[in-house]
Amino acid sequence: MTNSIHKVTLRAVAGTGWEVLQEQLEDTHEEVRSFAVSDGRYGVLITRHRHDTYTLAVSPDVPYGMTYERDAREPRKEHPPRLTPVRS
Numbered sequence: 693m694t695n696s697i698h699k700v701t702l703r704a705v706a707g708t709g710w711e712v713l714q715e716q717l718e719d720t721h722e723e724v725r726s727f728a729v730s731d732g733r734y735g736v737l738i739t740r741h742r743h744d745t746y747t748l749a750v751s752p753d754v755p756y757g758m759t760y761e762r763d764a765r766e767p768r769k770e771h772p773p774r775l776t777p778v779r780s
Contacts, residue, residue, distance in 0.1 A: 704744035
């Protein structure tokens, strides 16, 4: 379980296009990343819960300066959700 220090959850409004959600994700990533950088110890974890719901968090599970993605939708029993590095 991820222990986050700063966390923001985004839920897209019905009828919102992907472009709007992508812009919200990018803006929120910059906000959360600024907390991670100011602390100097952790990275950012972006978790997709549903097609329209994401959580962005400063996480000790992610190395400093990195952003990882995790897809938490319907995890398979034999394969827990994995962290995927996306940017530094």
